[in-house]
Amino acid sequence: MDPMTCESPSRRAVLAGFSSAALAAAGLVLATELATRPAAAAVPTVGPVGGPNDDPLVQRAQAVVVVPRRRRRRVCWWRRGRRVCTWR
Helix, strand or coil, rough: CCCCCCCCCHHHHHHHHEEEEHHHHHHHHHHHHHHHHCCCCCCCCCCCCCCCCCCCCCCCCCCCCCCCCCCCCCCEEECCEEEEEEEE
């Protein structure tokens, strides 16, 4: 191979190099943003501060009686030499 003749890079190689560099730069920016952001510390509440009646979000539970519905099932039988299937 002659050192004076150098092949020019193809468009595919140039675009691949450019996209790799752009992806690496975006990852670096994202990593530095996450590293410099202060962590928000969430303080868990151990128990209710006041009584349960003091909290507006706590409500009295109500019992709901639900009547069980009849279950439908698929039933098949023979009628006039043919199989018939319906819900019953």
